[in-house]
Amino acid sequence: MSEKRTEKIHRTKAEKLRIIEECQKNGITETCKKYGIYPSSYYSWVRKHKLMGPEGLTHGMTREQQKEIRQLEKENQQLRNVIAQQQLESAMKDELLKKKYQHQRRGKL
Secondary structure (H helix, E strand, O other), X not given: OOOOOOOOOOOXXXXXXXXXXXXXXXXXXXXXXXXXXXXXXXXXXXXXXXXXXXXXXXOOOOHHHHHHHHHHXXXXXXXXXXXXXXXXXXXXXXXXXXXXXXXXXXXXX
């Protein structure tokens, strides 16, 4: 039993752009069959092209993209810390108000 394995083909940015343009002209299924790619790959390329422009079609991430991701993760963590702090302060205020009003009720009875 010999299995035929196909090698992964890494296409260049220019090839991907050409395939996207051809898909828009000739149809997705026909063009994908011609180049031996899955439609999901085509849709992934289109999504990346819309989000990041032609740079999104390069293989892997660029240094700028990695820097941006790290910066966004850092900002996200800071925002989570701020929200946690606000929730903690709110809970403490609620507890203090409950104690204050319980104390006032006891005094009136």
